Amino acid sequence: MGKAMKKNTKMSYEIGELDQYLFGQGTHYEIYKKLGAHKAKKGKKEGIYFAVWAPHAQEVSVIGEFNQWDRTASPMKRHEPLGIYDCFVPEAKEGMLYKFCIRTQEGEYLYKADPFANYAEVRPGTASRIVDIEDLKWTDSKWMKDRETWDHNHEPVSIYEAHIGSWKRHPREEEDGFYTYREFAHEATAYIKEMGYTHIELMGIAEYPYDGSWGYQVTGYYAPTSRYGTPEDFAYMINYFHRNKIGVILDWVPAHFPKDAHGLANFDGAPLFEYADPKQGEHPDWGTKIFDYSKAEVKNFLIANALFWVEKFHVDGLRVDAVASMLYLDYGKEDGQWIANKYGGNQNLEAIEFFKHLNSVVLGRNQGTMMIAEESTAWPKVTAEPEYDGLGFSLKWNMGWMHDFTEYMKLDPYFRKGCHNQMTFAMSYAYSEKYVLVLSHDEVVHLKCSMINKMPGLGFDKFANLKAGYAFMMGHSGKKLLFMGQDFAQLREWSEERELDWYLLAEEEHRQMQAFTRDLLHLYKKNKALYECDVMPEGFEWINADDRERSIFSFIRHSKDDKKNLLFVCNFTPVARPDYRVGVSRRKQLRLVLNSDEKQYGGTGAERPVIYKPKKQECDGRPYSIGYDLPPYGVAVFEF
Structure with a gap:
């Protein structure tokens, strides 16, 4: 009786026994409401409740602007069995910067950003920032209601892939000149509606330190990047897209994370989020850490994160990056650099189970949303249901089609007859998965040329080639994705360091290219024949x-x-x-x-x-x- 009474007096914001149990099982799907920094009240005092998972630590304290970054001022209490630390700090207020100071088993001090923070200071700063996202303003109830009965299999999906920081920029030399989330929402919406896209896919939203990673090396999985504004601004953008009948897809990176000192790597002085053995826990090519999918808490961190974006921020889909690197233990590795599974194979059995769990939960709880795999191999049943031994994704990027299509389009027309089957082959496997045909950012960087400069010939020939290619793509079975700038024939390769070459639209041939792409997109959207039976x-x-x-x-x-x-x-x-x-x-x-x-x-x-x-x-x-x-x-x- 006494124990029960004691449990009932526990403040609701605190980590309880049930929270620890569910997190330890990998099924606390709203763990982000407990871990991190949250407004709370203790007696009559208002303040911030901090909680962090750091089982290998000797001790943990929270440091910040509220205690002059003094590591002795706000010690945290450890809770067993998982090693979660927490404390209540009445001096902490919204807007203040903070970090966790972790004393390792070796006695060293690490200063880590909060893995569950919802906001961070603008890079090059690396601290987390206290923010309250409990009362975000939403007026997209009609969109959200309609989404419950929306079925991507029989609806048009034409995706405009965009990078906010390089879509357009203000001519401010002393700053980055980035558009804010709110500015981008208004201008991008006008463009997307005019062109006829149904969805926007945003690159690099979760907080990341290095611009050149494009957002694919994440340090703050629960924080929209502060480069473009606050979490409230981010929610405004999603809401605005929805009010204008535009779906929103985010790129999401559960495959790996960077080694930055303030990030997840060796978080509490030992491998925590990553596999301990470097042969399992590191990507030699990318210089990054691989998540440990055998740990229930790590899987929970990622699955709850996917749900966070979909449920908290009303996102309509996640494009899961680098799926192949997760499925294959030897991905990007030489002999001797990887460890086989228990059957002697190169399949990551833990990642397979993770995907089945992830997709079942996200799609099961959120009807009408999409989980899209960027998977570059012939792995079977990526979009089949988990009960039929599939991974459970809604759609898969068709990288085979993309490769064959671009190789064909690059050829001098005289030689195309010898490679005719490159354009027809994709239809021989079109129904083995549910596909998106993609011409993404990856195809217009690293000396691969822009789409227009892949085309043979000069002048008219280049533009006419690309128009024929886009028409073939729009007519072909599968959903569609086109990276920003390619719809008006951007000449230069894409770079995150500058805005698109919008000035090209002063030239007639680029306006004509844009008009043709626009009319193709509207033709696609208004004709059921082009999407209704995509999977049949x-x-x-x-x-x-x-x-x-x-x-x-x-x-x-x-x-x-x-x-x-x-x-x-x-x-x-x-x-x-x-x-x-x-x-x-x-x-x-x-x-x-x-x-x-x-x-x-x-x-x-x-x-x-x-x-x-x-x-x-x-x-x-x-x-x-x-x-x-x-x-x-x-x-x-x-x-x-």
Whole structure:
């Protein structure tokens, strides 16, 4: 009885026995409400409650602006069995900087940022900052309600991948010139709506120290980066996107973390978040630490973090970075640098189990959200359900398609006939997973050239090639992703150090490229045939996949009811094909809905009919056909 009474007098903000039990089991999905720094009241005193997991530490104290960074001023109490330390500091106030001072078993002192902090000082500073995110303002209830019944399998998903710090910048030389979350929300929304994208994917949101890592080496998993404003500003941005019917996807990095002294590496003087053995716990190529997926608390840290972004900040999906590096124990390693699993194989069994747990919980608790895998190998069942031995992701980036597509597009048109199958091969495995076709930031950095400069030829040829490529991509099965700047043919490679070359839009050919991409995106969004049956073979039909001599591809996209279908014809050579014949199965008239030869797209503007009536003339194994004057690099899309 006495024990029960004692338990009831425990303040609600404090770590309790149940919290420790659930965290130790890896199932405390809201552990971020307990660990970290939170506003609290002890008796009549208001202050901040601090808690941190540091089982290897001899002692821990919290230091900050509230105690002149004195490591003896605010000692923390240890709680067993997990080694969580906590304390209440009445002098601590919102906005103040703090760190945890950890005395290791060897007697050294480490000064660590809070792993659960919701805000950090702007780099190069490394301290955490106290902030209250309990009462964020949301007015996106309609979006959130509609999301519960939204199904990505049968809805349009066209993603604008963006990096806030280099999208646009203010011309302020004495500062970074970054747009704030609020400024970016307004300007990016206007652009996305005009262009016709359905989602924005944001690179590098969780706090990170080094700009050149683009946000893929995280030190603050629970803090939106302070480069662009406060957590409240970040919530405003998400809310604004939702009010304008734009979904938000964040890049999320559970694969590895950097070795920065204030971060997670050797957090309490010993490997805690990472595997202890360097053969398991380090990426030799990246110079980073690998999370220890065998530890329940580490898995809990990551799964709760995914839920934090989705549930606390209303994010609609997470694009999980570097999945392959987690699945393979020998990823990026030479013989002797890695340890096999208990069966002697190179699969990380603990990471596999982590993914199944992660995706089951995030998607199970949040209907209508997406978990997207950036997985670059042929690992099976990435998007299959965990009960069928799948990893449980909603979608997978189609890196195979991306590689084949870019290699084909780089070729001189004369040689494309020899590599014709690079454009058709992806359809042979299109239904083995649920795919996103991606032309991401990775394809336009590190001397890979921008998309326009991958194209062969000069001037008109480059732009016409890219238009044909984008049309093929939009017609192909799979969701779509395009990195910022590529929709108006950015000439230079992307760099995080400068804004996009928006000045190019003063030139006609770049405006024409943008107009063509915009109209493709709107065509995609408003035609069910282009997304409704993405995951079903009946949604795609080749008309002619074998016209290699002329490097022309023709195919149909079908809607569920088969009432409004689209026929694509794409010419990948500079040779005009007058009266190019395309076979059709029915004698139904076709209407030309997109023609790359229009003046507004940089074409000749030659007049041509809008309506085409099939003749009884066999072609492509079909009883009827239409003839169309296909220009050099010409694209035509017909509705029937």
